[in-house]
Every structure is written in structure tokens, then in C-alpha cells.
Amino acid sequence: MTKVRQSTPAIDPWLDFQALCHLGGRLCGTSSEVDARLYLTRRLKKLAIKYGGRFASLPIEYLGWSATKGKIISKKTSQKYGGQPLLYSPSTAPGGIEAHIVDLGRGAESDFRKKEGEIAGKLALVRHEFMFSRSHIHRNQKYEWAVEHGACGFLIAGGPDLEGPVSGGLGLRGATAAIPAMGISHGTADLLGSSIENKVRLIVETSTKQCKTESLIYELPGEISEWIVVSAHLDGHCLGQSAIDNATGVATAIAATESAISSLTPKRGIRLCLFSIEEWGLLSSKHYVSSLTTKEIESIMLNINLDSVAGANGLAAFFSDYSKLGQFLEEIASNCNMPLELHRPLVANSDHYNFAIAGIPSFRLLAGFERPKTNMRHVLTAEDTIDKVDQAQLQLAAHFTSQVLGESVTRNQLSLR
Ligand SMILES: [Zn+2]
CATH class of the missing domain: 3.40.630.10 (Zn peptidases)
Structure with a gap:
């Protein structure tokens, strides 16, 4: 060399x-x-x-997505908490989904297995992990497990060292997801997930439309x-x-x-x-x-x-x-x-x-x-x-x-x- x-x-x-x-x-x-x-x-x-x-632009069409509402309301206290709908999440019905939260902790496969019979029809709550690590389990995997276990929605909370909610995609390569999914803060998850009275209303409002963007290429x-x-x-x-x-x-x-x-x-x-x-x-x-x-x-x-x-x-x-x-x-x-x-x-x-x-x-x-x-x-x-x-x-x-x-x-x- x-x-x-x-x-x-x-x-x-x-x-x-x-x-x-x-x-x-x-x-x-x-x-x-x-x-x-x-x-x-x-x-x-x-x-x-x-x-x-030379410079060239390579146009590409894709299914665009945007979110206008993301919130969760405690049924017990009527307190509202903000959230960030995950990329390609579908909307809930206009009034939202009323359901209990099932707290799956980290959201590893074993966490889902432990609560197997309790997930269907509930909102699956998992934790976001530091992504640049060998041991990291990706949110897309956790989301898939939530869908497989019949959850009606998916919540992912930031770690204790993070402010506010986390965002992120669902890795769906241009198609909307099966169940609504939202990032929430660590504090919101602590308040709602661990409570016995953990019944909430989840409201997610998103829309899709055909969009265009481009790849930008310079070559010598x-x-x-x-x-x-x-x-x-x-x-x-x-x-x-x-x-x-x-x-x-x-x-x-x-x-x-x-x-x-x-x-x-x-x-x-x-x-x-x-x-x-x-x-x-x-x-x-x-x-x-x-x-x-x-x-x-x-x-x-x-x-x-x-x-x-x-x-x-x-x-x-x-x-x-x-x-x-x-x-x-x-x-x-x-x-x-x-x-x-x-x-x-x-x-x-x-x-x-x-x-x-x-x-x-x-x-x-x-x-x-x-x-x-x-x-x-x-x-x-x-x-x-x-x-x-x-x-x-x-x-x-x-x-x-x-x-x-x-x-x-x-x-x-x-x-x-
Ligand atoms: Zn990146």
C-alpha cells in the first residue's frame, strides 16, 4: 500500500x-x-x-406521508401527552383508539412471550434502544412482534436519558403500516405504562399522497x-x-x-x-x-x-x-x-x-x-x-x-x- x-x-x-x-x-x-x-x-x-x-438528478416517486396529530390521553385523569407518530403509521379512527397499555419493558422477544396472552387488543409499549450497538433490537422488529401478538397499537418510549419522544420509521419501504405507532417520552411511558389504571385513548392522524424527490449525483x-x-x-x-x-x-x-x-x-x-x-x-x-x-x-x-x-x-x-x-x-x-x-x-x-x-x-x-x-x-x-x-x-x-x-x-x- x-x-x-x-x-x-x-x-x-x-x-x-x-x-x-x-x-x-x-x-x-x-x-x-x-x-x-x-x-x-x-x-x-x-x-x-x-x-x-457532471451533475445529474435522478427523480424518484414514492408514497409520501405526514402526521398532523399524535397524542395519548389518560382515561383516569384526562391528562393529555404528546407523541410523535412513526413514519408510515396509519391513522386511528378520528376519535382515537381506547385501550389498555401492556408494558413490555424493553420489548425483546422474551418480553413478548412472557405476556403472550395479554397483548391482543391492547397498546404494546416497548423501549427505544441506543441504535449503534451490537445488542440493539430494532424498533421494526418490536413492531412486528406487536402486530403478530394482535396489539391494536404500538408505543415506543425514549430512554431515561432522553428528552421528549423519539421518532423513526417502520422500515416498510413505501407502504403504510398495519397498526398505529407512536413515539412517546420516557416520562409519559412511566406515568401511563406502569399504572394499574392504564386505560388510554390514542389519537394518531396521518395522511399519504404520491410524492417526488430526487437523488443528486456528481461524478468526475x-x-x-x-x-x-x-x-x-x-x-x-x-x-x-x-x-x-x-x-x-x-x-x-x-x-x-x-x-x-x-x-x-x-x-x-x-x-x-x-x-x-x-x-x-x-x-x-x-x-x-x-x-x-x-x-x-x-x-x-x-x-x-x-x-x-x-x-x-x-x-x-x-x-x-x-x-x-x-x-x-x-x-x-x-x-x-x-x-x-x-x-x-x-x-x-x-x-x-x-x-x-x-x-x-x-x-x-x-x-x-x-x-x-x-x-x-x-x-x-x-x-x-x-x-x-x-x-x-x-x-x-x-x-x-x-x-x-x-x-x-x-x-x-x-x-x-
Ligand atoms: Zn441515517
Whole structure:
């Protein structure tokens, strides 16, 4: 391996990061997501003017969704508590659902089994977990168990160290869910879940309509017909500024791309893909990869996917079971004198998944793996804001990404499959 460059990236991601955060949460279908696409379109077009290459927009239609009401009312005290309907939740009947809550604690499979006979016709209450961990059980799995056990609704509560409700999708890839689902705060769950008088009225009001968005692509061909794809999702959540998830990834992707094209003569082409509707079941990247021919798929030598890359010290790479890729990343991290946690299994938690299952070596870079006390815990809450990200963390992510990109576009042979 050639010696990697030791300098910090030529382009600082901090300005793009701040600009995206100030536009708002960027839930797909909202004005902040449209504004983010406009900002990023201008940004990528400027790259094409300055360095050559081309910009393209790939339109995509999807089933849009929005929520107008989310609340829960105690039957005993008539006290109302706010909540955040989960993405693709259906509405309750206009007056709501009146039912008892069954508190399933964490909501592991064993918790569902223990209360097997008590769940049907009730609202299943489970807890949100720190997502960047090996032991994490995803809300989608808990939701499926709730449906299987006949629950009439699904409630997921934030942990004791989180303010307010949690948001998130139901992983349904463009279809509405079976039963209403809402995020609530830890305090609301404590008050309502453990009470003997836990009969409540759940009111969720949501609507769907056909919508359009686009993937934004900038590419600069190299000397040979091979490509390195750098990707990040530009969409976010309805709460907060989606700063960690994923203004950090988008800003890092742009900075690493610009650093590489401004300082190197790439042998391979660099393609920067900014996807939307990632939070909706990885829809844009799925659409993009399925639009490629076999030859085009074979020409992509690596996908570097950046999702939630700052918000804690320490980076990890999920390398999707591509052994040679794991070794490649380990060598680069070691040359940078930088610790890098390597996680082997293929995980369907970001856009790299769609590249990986198409046979393209792909990894997701992320911060804070197995560090539940860091700011990474705020992802999916109103606290995922600009102040949770340290500039040095973001620069480190951009620096490491630049090293991986630089090495992968310049080395003579790149065989990671
Ligand atoms: Zn994300």
C-alpha cells in the first residue's frame, strides 16, 4: 500500500454541515428537505464548474406521508401527552383508539412471550434502544412482534436519558403500516405504562399522497472505467435538525470528494451520490442501484457510505462481510494512526446495504459505535441538533474518508470483492 497523506482534508465540512442543520430536520416531503436539495444541487453544480465532471438528478416517486396529530390521553385523569407518530403509521379512527397499555419493558422477544396472552387488543409499549450497538433490537422488529401478538397499537418510549419522544420509521419501504405507532417520552411511558389504571385513548392522524424527490449525483470520470461511489443520505427526521443523522454524513461526503478531486489525479472515477428517502426504507439508493446495468454494477469498485459520522469520538466501519474491504480499511486506519472499530456483518441500517446486496464492496462509516453515553443517543429525537457535533469529530471523519477515497482512486489495482 502506498503511504497515505497525513494532512487534514483540504475542504472543511463544517460550513456545509451548519448550512444543512439550519435548514431544519429535512423529513422527506417537507420544505426543509426541498431546501436541502436546492442547496446541495447548487453545491454539486459548483463542483462541476470548478473541477469538471457532471451533475445529474435522478427523480424518484414514492408514497409520501405526514402526521398532523399524535397524542395519548389518560382515561383516569384526562391528562393529555404528546407523541410523535412513526413514519408510515396509519391513522386511528378520528376519535382515537381506547385501550389498555401492556408494558413490555424493553420489548425483546422474551418480553413478548412472557405476556403472550395479554397483548391482543391492547397498546404494546416497548423501549427505544441506543441504535449503534451490537445488542440493539430494532424498533421494526418490536413492531412486528406487536402486530403478530394482535396489539391494536404500538408505543415506543425514549430512554431515561432522553428528552421528549423519539421518532423513526417502520422500515416498510413505501407502504403504510398495519397498526398505529407512536413515539412517546420516557416520562409519559412511566406515568401511563406502569399504572394499574392504564386505560388510554390514542389519537394518531396521518395522511399519504404520491410524492417526488430526487437523488443528486456528481461524478468526475477517471482514467479507467472504474468508479468509487461516495454516498450519504440528505433526508432526516421530523424532530430536531437531523444534525448527526445525517448532516454530518453529507458534509463529510462533499468535503472528502472535493479534497480528492482538488489534490489528486484520480485513476478511477469518483461519483458522489446524495440520496433521499433513506429513512423510509433506503428507497432512493435501492432505486439507484436497481437502475444500473450489470456492467455498471461491476464497474463500481467500492461504496463508501457516510451516515452519522460525528457526534462522538471514535469511528467504526460496518464492512458488510467483504473480508478484503475490512483489511483495506484496517490498513488505512493504521497508516493514519487512528483507531477504527470494524464490524463485519451486513447490516440493513443505511444505504450501503443496497450496494452490498448487489455485489458491490460497501461499508458504512459511523461514529459512537457501542458508546451509548455520547451525543449519538440523541439521534431520532428533537435533541439531534447542531450543538451535539464537535468540529474536530467531523474533521476526523472527513480526514479518514479522504484517505480511503484517495487510496481507492489512485492505487493501480483495487480488488475488494
Ligand atoms: Zn441515517
